[in-house]
Amino acid sequence: MNDTDRRLIALLRTDARASVASLAKALGVARGTVQNRMARLAADGTIVGYTVRLKPDVEEQRMRAFMTVAVEGNKVDAVIRALRGEPAVAALHSTNGRWDIVAELRADSLEGFDRALARIRLIEGISQTETSLLLSTFKF
Template sequence: MDSLDHGIIDLLRQNARAGYGDIGEVIGLSASAVKRRVDRLVADRVIRGFTIQVDPAVDGLATEAYVELFCRGTVAPDELRRILSGVPEVVDAGTVTGSADAIVHMRSRDIPSLELALEKVRIAPNVDHTRSAIVLSRLIHRQHD
């Protein structure tokens, strides 16, 4: 990959619907050259798909929380993945350094449904307790996937 490929990817991250001609104007290539490069990036699996981002509130998931998860003893990441995979309100999670074992990002319809989802996590045998912070307003969101 060269700087032109990186430029194409950056522009597609901003707008996956950008036209090849529009991209070419910005990075200094013809539309056909941009198309060839995008086709190669797709074939090489550098670009794995084109998608849209929809406001979660449209899907009825306006309530958002970040949850610290604390476990009893040592729990393998695969076990945490198994526990959290069974809770559809979990949209992202990762093991972390510090006192918590994991940070979990949850989305739900409302506070009562968030509380039910948290209870599903809390009753798992290896979970000791959780500490939650409900998001009041989103300040910055960058998509890097």
């Protein structure tokens, strides 16, 4: 991946619906160059899709949180498999330091969060969790 590819990806992150013509103009290249690069980036798996991002206040599951998870011994893979099956888990990340996993959670109410937290804490291999509700979003 070169600088033009990185600049193209940055533009697409800002507006994935931008026209090829506007992308070409912003990059200072021909439209065919943009089309070829987008096709190559998709073919090699660099770009895996395009999506819609909603403002947090219009999402159905408006309540969001980050849960940090400490895992016993070498049970990280088993815990990740279990968390993938939890409906409240929107994304999972490995991390370093005190915690092993960071889970992004979504729920439609505090009661929904409470139920999800109770289910997650019962997963074998989880030794400790800490959850922080996200109160405001300043950039998305």
